[in-house]
Amino acid sequence: MTRMIGDVAPDFEAETTEGRIRFHDWIGDSWCVLFSHPKDFTPVCTTELGYMARIKPEFDRRNVKIIGLSVDPVESHARWANDIRDTQGHAPNFPMIGDPDLSISKLYGMLPASAGSTSEGRTPADNQTVRNVFVIGPDKRIKLILVYPMTTGRNFDEVLRVIDSLQLTAKHRVATPVNWKAGDDVIIAGSVPDEEARTIYPDGWTAPRPYIRIVPQPRM
DSSP states (O other): OOTTTSSSSSOOEEETTTHHHHHHHHHHSEEEEEEEESSOOOOHHHHHHHHHHHHHHHHHTTEEEEEEESSSOOOHHHHHHHHHHHHHHHOOOOEEEEEOOOOHHTTTSOOOGGGOHHHTTTOTTTTTTOOOOEEOTTTTEEEEEOOOTTTSOOOHHHHHHHHHHHHHHHHSSOOTTOOTTTTTTTETTSSSSSHHHHHTTTTTTTEEETTEEOOOOOOO
């Protein structure tokens, strides 16, 4: 089943490099980034995992938990972590889910039901669609889905930027324009009529068109 923005993120139990978890309980009241990998010891994923470990404090500051997934067993993840540390300077400092029976990859729509029930014998190319980023809110609903090809490394700085937008717009009735970064001006949401907007923004707004009402970013 294809997962969509707004869906409840499917719950599951799984073994990870930090012990067994039930996903929704593990998320708790935090935000979450779940990002997946088609195989251990793949070059692009090695760089991604090292970078995520390096910038983890940025996610911590935003109350975002990070969790990775690869279709190989947890024991393989532990060996891969040594390579990641040696080549990238940082080993994963967040849990990595083992998905050797492919059940979670299927649950999240990253592999078809016909993919079988074991990662054994499968190549990275067989699992090339297991290259997703899911941002999940404290309400356990999917807020963002990104899908990358195997040959293109993911931009996790962009994921941080999107999380800033998601957290802001969850708190205030605004939207963020193209290339927005924290601190830039925002747009009053279309669901807010002008009469109500005048109460919220007594200093008014800039409106190049009636439907584009620009105001300074509210406080987070």
